[in-house]
Amino acid sequence: MKQIPYFLLLFAVTIAGLWIIPELVKTATYSRDRYPFVYFSSTEKKLIFKEFVDKGTELHDDEGVLLTDSAYDHMLPLLNYRQLTLNGEMPDSIDGIAIDPRELRVKQIVYRYDPKDKNKPQVGLYIMYESLPIKGKLESPGDVFRLTDKIEFIDDATNQINRSKSEMFQKALEKAGYTFPAQWTSGNLSIRKPYDEGYFSLDAQGQLFHIKMVNGRPFVRNTQLDPSIEPTYFSMLEVSDKRFYGFLFDKNGKMYILEEAAGKYRPLPLDIPAVDLNRDALSIIGNLLYWTVSVENDNGKWFYGLKTADLQRVRESFVLAPVNRWDKVANKLFPFYLTFKKNTTHYVAPYLHFTTGTAFVLNALLALIVYVIPRRSLSKRIFDSLYVLLFGVAGVVAFCLIPRYQSKNNQHK
Amino acid sequence: MIQAIIYKEWIKTRSVVILLLAIFIAASIYSFMKIAQDARLMGMTAYWESLIEKDAALFPYFTYLPLLAGVLLAITQFVPELQFKRLKLTLHLPLSESTIIWTMLLYGFLTVLALFTLTLPVLMFYISRILPREVVGMSFAQLLPCFLGGLAAYSITAWICLEPQWKQRILNILPAMVLLSCFYISASSGAYCPFVPYLIALTVVALLFSFISTTRFKEGVQ
Known part of the structure; x- marks a missing residue:
């Protein structure tokens, strides 16, 4: 019975670790997915892409044909009508429909x-x-x-x-x-x-x-x-x-x-x-x-x-979807992790996220290391290594942080 | 004997309990004045709209006050016990050790709970006179995790204070901060509702952590 508080603490700290460790790694590695800005060309009847590459932009249509800035402006007259009007290049009509600036606005x-x-x-x-x-x-x-x-x-x-x-x-x-x-x-x-x-x-x-x-x-x-x-x-x-x-x-x-x-x-x-x-x-x-x-x-x-x-x-x-650095790291470090917030809801709740599972390799390695650490009974070594196999880094951190349960018969020394 | 322990705890903590009560009363009065002032300056219509549209917090001062109350009471109660190893004397009283620790913990936990259960209805009653029940419910949902955080802060601080070893005490602070931060994830009112059962479970479970520290103390960990 005296072991119950120890196991509850171990579990609580592990759960906290399943949340905070990936959260810290995410803060260090996450970058926002950058999709191109896309607008439909009323003249070419194609989707026109503006890609954000490094510090510049790359313009192309949905068939991959690269475009100059000027071609981009002309292909999207209803997006760039102010610029085209200033240059006197705005078409009077598109597909037989007269282009009226007021109508465009409304x-x-x-x-x-x-x-x-x-x-x-x-x-x-x-x-x-x-x-x-x-x-x-x-x-x-x-x-x-x-x-x-x-x-x-x-x-x-x-x-x-x-x-x-x-x-x-x-x-x-x-x-x-x-x-x-x-x-x-x-x-x-x-x-x-x-x-x-x-x-x-x-x-x-x-x-x-x-x-x-x-x-x-x-x-x-x-x-x-x-x-x-x-x-x-x-x-x-x-x-x-x-x-x-x-x-x-x-x-x-x-x-x-x-x-x-x-x-x-x-x-x-x-x-x-x-x-x-x-x-x-x-x-x-x-x-x-x-x-x-x-x-x-x-x-x-x-x-x-x-x-x-x-x-x-x-x-x-x-x-x-571009592969995020965070996704790559998570796949290697955490077979699963916990968040309390999600980008599709405002509600705070425990959300479990599973990655590809390759991180179980790391978990297995950590479990092996934990198993070979001496000065513990065999049953304790088996329990610790199975725990680490399941919870991985969070399990190791929990074992490192909280004190070992000690009893007079050294059951958990 | 249990009454004697409770009396001993009261003697130790009475000044802090009175101080906390005064802080909570002052914060409540100031919050009421601030709400009345905002309503007066903005006009009641605009004030209602800001609450409904922008999810404005009605009692921002009560976000961390419960946390402070929990931490302060646990420190006042348990730091003296560890000074000069007075806890050893306490544990030699003619009662089972677990009964002694439970009595001490429940005294503090229930004192914090009493402080919160006195405050929360007063806050809700005041705003229910000037705001519709939906806004009162929203405000309650916003404050509940903070008050639960105060209770958990008491239990977790007690666990840290009762830990006999300094190195371990510092190590305990790390998970303690992470566990307590679960109560303070920024979210709109009501967004915490699905999480409240987990927070209540953590608040209750955290009370048991102190038994790990007292077991280590008893076994002479230095």
Whole structure:
């Protein structure tokens, strides 16, 4: 029984070592994966790459043809239109579509999704802005709301429920067929946005509702999505041309933009493979004619050129994930290691990472050394070496740091 | 006899316990004043928005105060025991050695726990009057690992203080720092929730580490 504290301490220190030793090695060796900047050429209909090599850049298309700076500018007129306009080299039209600087500006979109956006604690409070503000700019309403088994507005001056407003929205939600409790609600809480479109909320029945406040009154509408689409995540994006509300992801990872036409919501799919929201980071840079979409995970980064009008794929390319120095070192030193944070989630928890397993060679070598160290009983030597074989460097460090258990019969001398 | 040991521990630690209580009361009052001032200067609406949007910490002073409390109480309680080997006398009292050590450890652990259980509800009660329950929950989730860290700091410091050998005491500090840093990984409010059971387990298990030190002390390790 007296050995229990010793083994608990040994285990706790080993676990700490499985975390901190790789963490220190990672700090010394890790460098960020550098992928090229990729943009779809509206003139060449190719993906154009800007690689960051040492201190310079290398420009090439998706067939590997090297480009000069000038060719790069001309191939990407919708990216470099300011430079081309200054030089008087901006084309008047591309593919028969007139290039109007104002139109170019409003059609530009930038969107980024990181798995951490989804995998994080949600406060569960939202701010309902007036979507048609009298003065034209958004103002704080003086209350926040929660949407769980009912909708409740909480006055921020008194911290009390605003009963009349809550009842007004509750009735509007019930009238529109919203079934409580809400599964999730998504919108942009920030006041620093060009306009407000409220929130999209998934009800208990899996129906997606659009909820906002217009002229102080509730606006609630069922999006009436096709039953084959089971929404799992919605990301609001206030785009300048108000073409769509945001990005919708369904259960199968299919990605859509949610448009509205003649009072009806229309999900338009992006012609890209299914996205894993818990693993893939997304980036979209769009212009008047084409969108460049990138999807990145541990394996590499996929690039897609889509037509802005119908979001159909025109071109695609893949770049394999660069082998990081940290990965090489980890493969040799640690068969597995522990982290408490992960780049795909905000949650702190023990995450076990397995490498290629070649580091078991090092573990075996360390176990052998531990076995031949004399002045211990055979059973102790076997236990120590098996422990080191399993936990490797962390096991050795734990044995070095904590005192040997001693008993009067020298069981663990 | 157990009451006598508890009384002995109280005599040793009463000034530090009162000091810690005063520090916690002062920090609580200052935090309330700061919250009230921020709300006044920013306006309640903007203040609520900053809490919801930016995940601002409501009680930043309580991040490391519990750690300080745990370390300070353990030092006050166990450093005198190792001076002139007074622990040898204590262990000769007519009680089993484990009962004596458990009594001493539980006295300190429960004192720290009492300090925290007095403070935490007061902090939560104050903000629940001016902030919605979601923000109160968020703040609780933010403070819980820090308070658990304070309890673990007590146990781990006791383990280091009771260690009879100076060289080993220094070696113990290294894993102690790593184990305690698990409670202070920077994260947004609520992000620690899946990790809290592990932190509670570590806090409880760390109480047992002191028995390794006392066993070594008893066996005359110098």
